Amino acid sequence: MRVDCGAPRTMSEVLELFVACLPGLERLVADEGRALGAEVLDPQVGAGGVAMRGDLRTMLALNLGLACASHVLLRIAKFRARHFGELERKAMQVPWGDWLRTDVPVAVRATARRSRLHHTVGLAERVAAAIAAVSGASLEVEGEPVTVLVRMEDDLCTLSIDSSGRPLHERGWRLETAKAPLREDLAAALVRASGWDGRIPFVDPMCGSGTLAIEAAAFARGLAPGRARGFAGERLAGVAAAGVAELRAAAAARARASAGTSIHASDRDAGAVEITQRNAARAGVAADLVVEHAALSAASGLRSGEPRGVVVCNPPFGQRLGSPAALAALWQTLGAKVAALGPGWTLAVLAADRRAALRCGLPLRSAFLADHGGIKVRGLVATATATAAPDESH
Numbered sequence: 289m290r291v292d293c294g295a296p297r298t299m300s301e302v303l304e305l306f307v308a309c310l311p312g313l314e315r316l317v318a319d320e321g322r323a324l325g326a327e328v329l330d331p332q333v334g335a336g337g338v339a340m341r342g343d344l345r346t347m348l349a350l351n352l353g354l355a356c357a358s359h360v361l362l363r364i365a366k367f368r369a370r371h372f373g374e375l376e377r378k379a380m381q382v383p384w385g386d387w388l389r390t391d392v393p394v395a396v397r398a399t400a401r402r403s404r405l406h407h408t409v410g411l412a413e414r415v416a417a418a419i420a421a422v423s424g425a426s427l428e429v430e431g432e433p434v435t436v437l438v439r440m441e442d443d444l445c446t447l448s449i450d451s452s453g454r455p456l457h458e459r460g461w462r463l464e465t466a467k468a469p470l471r472e473d474l475a476a477a478l479v480r481a482s483g484w485d486g487r488i489p490f491v492d493p494m495c496g497s498g499t500l501a502i503e504a505a506a507f508a509r510g511l512a513p514g515r516a517r518g519f520a521g522e523r524l525a526g527v528a529a530a531g532v533a534e535l536r537a538a539a540a541a542r543a544r545a546s547a548g549t550s551i552h553a554s555d556r557d558a559g560a561v562e563i564t565q566r567n568a569a570r571a572g573v574a575a576d577l578v579v580e581h582a583a584l585s586a587a588s589g590l591r592s593g594e595p596r597g598v599v600v601c602n603p604p605f606g607q608r609l610g611s612p613a614a615l616a617a618l619w620q621t622l623g624a625k626v627a628a629l630g631p632g633w634t635l636a637v638l639a640a641d642r643r644a645a646l647r648c649g650l651p652l653r654s655a656f657l658a659d660h661g662g663i664k665v666r667g668l669v670a671t672a673t674a675t676a677a678p679d680e681s682h
């Protein structure tokens with residue numbers, strides 16, 4: 289059987305990519321991929337990623353510009369393998385040297401499902417041996433390696449290179465966290481699901497480490513999510529450092545100098561507020577944020593006289609509040625505060641307990657349901673409507 293290798297010989301050759309994300313975020317990732325110039329192939333919700341096509345430059349642009357994704361995988365070969373001899377022979381036909389440099393360490397990881405070859409250590413060893421023999425790449429992991437992924441499913445072997453390296457939600461600026469921090473990709477997903485266009489006020493009255501407000505500021509300014517970190521793809525053969533630098537410079541040149549609207553972040557925990565300020569400074573958006581130490585009931589962002597705006601937050605999931613009654617009261621206060629802002633305002637929340645969230649009294653609709661390490665979390669969005677007066681105890 290032919291070994292189907294998608295290895296390019298030119299910068300413009302079309303590559304098969306798989307952009308991995310938290311299951312549930314596929315549509316948002318597909319929209320982002322299109323905006324970054326990739327050809328997006330029919331996203332399947334729950335698949336844990338989206339197949340895309342694009343050239344090497346697009347692959348790098350995705351790594352730099354995707355906010356809601358985890359990894360950009362470069363599919364380099366696909367073939368049937370029913371025994372180790374077949375795997376070894378076909379893995380030796382892959383032109384590894386087109387991709388892997390001899391001065392960059394390589395790691396190999398394998399997964400297997402419903403396949404005769406199911407011993408993942410053996411799979412990784414065979415492919416690693418082929419890589420070493422064909423490209424001369426070093427498999428001794430010292431320093432940050434480029435990872436080759438071997439996926440066996442129904443006797444079909446897919447070989448990919450992880451062009452991201454560390455997961456993309458690790459932006460490089462969140463060096464400190466308060467309690468229960470939200471992953472940056474989920475925060476970015478909620479900001480997008482809120483429908484916020486970056487031109488009307490944004491408020492997070494329970495900001496914790498500031499993730500939502502910082503992602504919002506970056507979105508409003510058009511700052512690339514990956515601006516403060518590197519990618520494994522920058523260390524592949526055929527990727528010139530000058531080309532990557534040019535891509536980064538072009539992205540930076542497109543960014544706006546300031547957000548152009550107010551972005552409020554507040555929390556009742558003084559430590560969280562300080563962490564938000566420091567994270568915002570590291571992210572280069574401190575000047576875009578108003579950060580305040582205040583309880584929900586006193587947050588100045590929720591007393592805006594503006595006719596339109598968004599309130600985007602993830603209230604505590606419950607356990608820490610002590611009682612279901614306290615959780616219900618918190619959601620009621622949040623709903624009443626947003627309703628009081630007027631019908632031009634939108635509430636977007638991330639919640640693990642939809643019933644608790646509905647205590648806010650606003651007609652929340654589900655924007656996405658994501659699987660976050662086994663916990664189902666829902667992005668819920670509502671437009672403000674009149675409701676009961678706020679309970680000022682929160």
Ligand SMILES: C[S@@+](CC[C@H](N)C(=O)[O-])C[C@H]1O[C@@H](n2cnc3c(N)ncnc32)[C@H](O)[C@@H]1O
Pocket residue numbers: 466467468469470471493494495496497498499500554555556557560582583584585601602603604605618682
């Ligand atoms: C789940 S955490 C938010 C995490 C945050 N999105 C992040 O990424 O770090 C919930 C936050 O709500 C805050 N909080 C809880 N009750 C509050 C209240 N009544 N007023 C203001 N903040 C409150 C907590 O201090 C905590 O920082």
